Amino acid sequence: MKKLEKEEEIKLIQRCLSGDEEALEEFVRHFQKPLFNLAYRLCGNRDDAEDIAQESLVRALENLKLFKGESSLFTWLYRITINIFYDYTRKKKEFSYDQMRYGEEEDEGEVDFPSEDTVERETEKRNIQEIVQGEISQLPSHYRTVLVLYDIEGFSYDEICAMLQKPLGTVKSRLNRARQLLKQRLEKYRELFEG
Amino acid sequence: MSKDIEMKCERIRELLSDYINGDLTQAVRSLVEIHLESCGSCRKELAKLERMRSILRSFQPVEPPYGFTQRVLASYRARRGREVSPLRRFLLGELQPRRALAYAVISLLLVFCLSLLALLPHWPKAKQALFFPPSPTLKRAPSIISAKGVGKVLILPQTPYPNPQGILRLEIMIYPPYRKERVWLNILLSPGLSLANGNPFLPAEKQIYLGAIDNPVTFLTDVKVISGGVQWVRVSCVSDNIKWAEGLLFLPPPGPPAHYLTISQNDVDALQLLATLVERCKTPVAMPIAISARLNFSYQGDAEGAIHYYASLLGLTSLKYNNGFILESP
Numbered sequence: 001m002k003k004l005e006k007e008e009e010i011k012l013i014q015r016c017l018s019g020d021e022e023a024l025e026e027f028v029r030h031f032q033k034p035l036f037n038l039a040y041r042l043c044g045n046r047d048d049a050e051d052i053a054q055e056s057l058v059r060a061l062e063n064l065k066l067f068k069g070e071s072s073l074f075t076w077l078y079r080i081t082i083n084i085f086y087d088y089t090r091k092k093k094e095f096s097y098d099q100m101r102y103g104e105e106e107d108e109g110e111v112d113f114p115s116e117d118t119v120e121r122e123t124e125k126r127n128i129q130e131i132v133q134g135e136i137s138q139l140p141s142h143y144r145t146v147l148v149l150y151d152i153e154g155f156s157y158d159e160i161c162a163m164l165q166k167p168l169g170t171v172k173s174r175l176n177r178a179r180q181l182l183k184q185r186l187e188k189y190r191e192l193f194e195g
Numbered sequence: 196m197s198k199d200i201e202m203k204c205e206r207i208r209e210l211l212s213d214y215i216n217g218d219l220t221q222a223v224r225s226l227v228e229i230h231l232e233s234c235g236s237c238r239k240e241l242a243k244l245e246r247m248r249s250i251l252r253s254f255q256p257v258e259p260p261y262g263f264t265q266r267v268l269a270s271y272r273a274r275r276g277r278e279v280s281p282l283r284r285f286l287l288g289e290l291q292p293r294r295a296l297a298y299a300v301i302s303l304l305l306v307f308c309l310s311l312l313a314l315l316p317h318w319p320k321a322k323q324a325l326f327f328p329p330s331p332t333l334k335r336a337p338s339i340i341s342a343k344g345v346g347k348v349l350i351l352p353q354t355p356y357p358n359p360q361g362i363l364r365l366e367i368m369i370y371p372p373y374r375k376e377r378v379w380l381n382i383l384l385s386p387g388l389s390l391a392n393g394n395p396f397l398p399a400e401k402q403i404y405l406g407a408i409d410n411p412v413t414f415l416t417d418v419k420v421i422s423g424g425v426q427w428v429r430v431s432c433v434s435d436n437i438k439w440a441e442g443l444l445f446l447p448p449p450g451p452p453a454h455y456l457t458i459s460q461n462d463v464d465a466l467q468l469l470a471t472l473v474e475r476c477k478t479p480v481a482m483p484i485a486i487s488a489r490l491n492f493s494y495q496g497d498a499e500g501a502i503h504y505y506a507s508l509l510g511l512t513s514l515k516y517n518n519g520f521i522l523e524s525p
Contacts, residue, residue, distance in 0.1 A: 151251040
């Protein structure tokens with residue numbers, strides 16, 4: 001995706017605000033892929049990712065007049081997507097026993113590991129990326145977000161701090177904890193670390 | 196001693212994430228490296244973290260599903276269409292005072308104009324001028340329950356009789372039984388009628404493409420009465436060459452107010468039944484019966500019972516006997 005210059009961003013926003021249908025489509029086309037990818041990495045399945053990305057873009061268009069340009073448009077959109085993702089996990093948590101195990105603060109809990117036979121069979125079926133993506137989706141949402149933004153999306157600490165509106169220390173400690181938890185979950189797939 | 200080593204390893208492992216990110220100061224980094232040189236277990240941990248990071252970095256972007264852009268735009272437009280009305284925002288106190296005042300003035304003007312319009316029908320001269328607003332548009336029809344679960348077309352004259360120019364505005368209500376795609380509306384007029392803006396020498400037929408319909412819609416159209424006698428308007432709804440609803444309206448010629456005969460059955464049988472009714476009523480006179488003011492025929496025997504029977508088959512909505520008895524459909 002070609003990144004928009006600041007001036008191009010402002011022009012596009014102004015056109016969208018004036019109700020220019022072409023600009024609205026341009027806006028959606030420009031940002032849909034990164035937002036869909038972020039949503040997909042966060043929730044781990046395409047259906048939910050589609051809902052989250054769609055809601056993010058619609059909410060962004062609805063609130064475009066509130067965008068003051070204090071951060072980049074991209075950061076602002078990512079922030080919207082992340083907030084919608086948090087809402088989504090909160091709603092899902094109400095129905096999901098798995099998520100409930102992490103407790104109120106979404107702190108890490110001990111993980112029930114399946115038997116080795118099951119793991120081997122599963123490994124045959126799914127490729128490495130699918131396995132890792134599946135395990136990421138099991139992490140508490142706050143850890144998951146930092147891990148996805150830093151290790152998959154490749155954002156800097158500054159950008160992540162702006163998206164999450166959290167201090168650097170929090171971001172770093174969450175990243176550290178997220179990696180530890182993910183490594184712990186991946187230990188059962190021995191060939192992952194042997195290959 | 197081994198406990199000390201374990202504690203040290205634990206401390207070093209906490210730093211490994213920052214170590215691979217390059218976030219440690221030179222001094223701490225050197226300490227970690229010295230430990231790693233002598234500790235195989237921590238080196239293994241580091242290798243795992245690095246392997247995990249390389250897997251995460253190798254993730255390829257995925258494409259949004261087909262049609263995603265259009266779904267987002269449709270959802271945005273739908274939600275924009277449901278935006279809170281200025282009146283509600285005003286009542287909720289969300290509107291700026293200046294804008295609220297502007298809306299209030301506009302609303303008052305609107306109320307004034309609407310009350311004028313309401314008074315106008317009682318003003319004979321104005322009645323004619325008001326008679327025909329411009330071109331027809333589709334709008335939502337009042338909802339009715341279709342007992343049979345089939346499509347329905349109702350044709351209702353907007354005024355009891357044509358205006359002095361012989362033009363009558365009809366409201367056509369279309370009730371799809373469920374979502375219907377590629378809908379064509381066919382309007383067919385009897386030879387004595389023409390489309391108000393059409394050529395009277397051309398066949399009085401009109402096809403209008405409505406596209407997909409999933410809710411009842413109404414449609415306004417004007418017809419011109421160009422010759423005497425009872426005239427009719429037939430409207431059918433067709434999707435992919437299959438007719439799924441039809442409505443029929445009989446019109447009296449221009450003149451004094453008269454009763455209308457409306458058939459809302461949705462097939463040709465309705466016409467045939469009416470023809471039968473007319474035929475049977477032509478047999479020796481026992482009691483004259485007037486239908487639609489000008490259509491006079493008679494029926495021997497239990498006229499009222501026969502009319503009730505046929506009326507129920509035909510779905511007649513109003514029928515008047517000469518003696519003033521009005522039959523109302525159930």
